[in-house]
Amino acid sequence: MTNQEQPKDDFEQLFEEMADVFLDLKIHQEPSEVHGVLVGMLVRTQSKGLDEWIGLLEMIDLDTSVLDENAKGVMQNVYLKTRDGLQSDDYNFQLLMPADDYDLGERANALAVWCSGFITGFGMASEHKVSLDNELVELLNHLHSISQLDDQLSESEDNEKDLYELYEYVRLGALMLLQANKDETTQASPDTKKTIH
Secondary structure (H helix, E strand, C coil): CCCCCCCCCHHHHHHHHHHHHHHHCCCCCCHHHHHHHHHHHHHHCCCCCHHHHHHHHHHHCCCHHHCCHHHHHHHHHHHHHHHHHHHCCCCCCCCCCCCCCCCHHHHHHHHHHHHHHHHHHHHHHCCCCCCCCHHHHHHHHHHHHHCCCCCCCCCCHHHHHHHHHHHHHHHHHHHHHHHHHHHHHHHHCHHHHHHCC
8 A cells, every 4th residue: 555645547547447337237257357358369369359359258258248338438448558558669568457545355356367367368369279488388377376366365565565576477477478479470470581680
């Protein structure tokens, strides 16, 4: 917990908007899990768009038929902000998480379900067998372990620090998997041989 009140950043604001929409529509899935599915999809196949993401949400038992225009508008904002963050060179990509004024246990649960969603999105969006080196397979295994994170965390500076470090590990891990997929796509393209420097 921080001493001074800080304004919510874009992703924290988007989390609140999606949480409000889900509450109104009686959707029980967590915004963080839904975002994890999106990032897993975009990391694996960057060409997929909003409709494909919404389609994948059936895999986590989200009834997409209840999504109204307002909900789709919020989700489009999340989609665009996330896609742009993943494509930027300054690593401004963020996970869709509750702000620091939420209980530590709630934020730990959000990180756990984000990882679960990511693994779903990454696996289901793959149109061919994923070839990953041992380091990246180990990273996916770690994300699976984090998806089992205990949300019964007591409020303490040590737990706060540990959760922040896990968050950064997951965020950077997603970027590593994105880069690995870009490298794999580049190697698979015959045109790349023309641009060797």
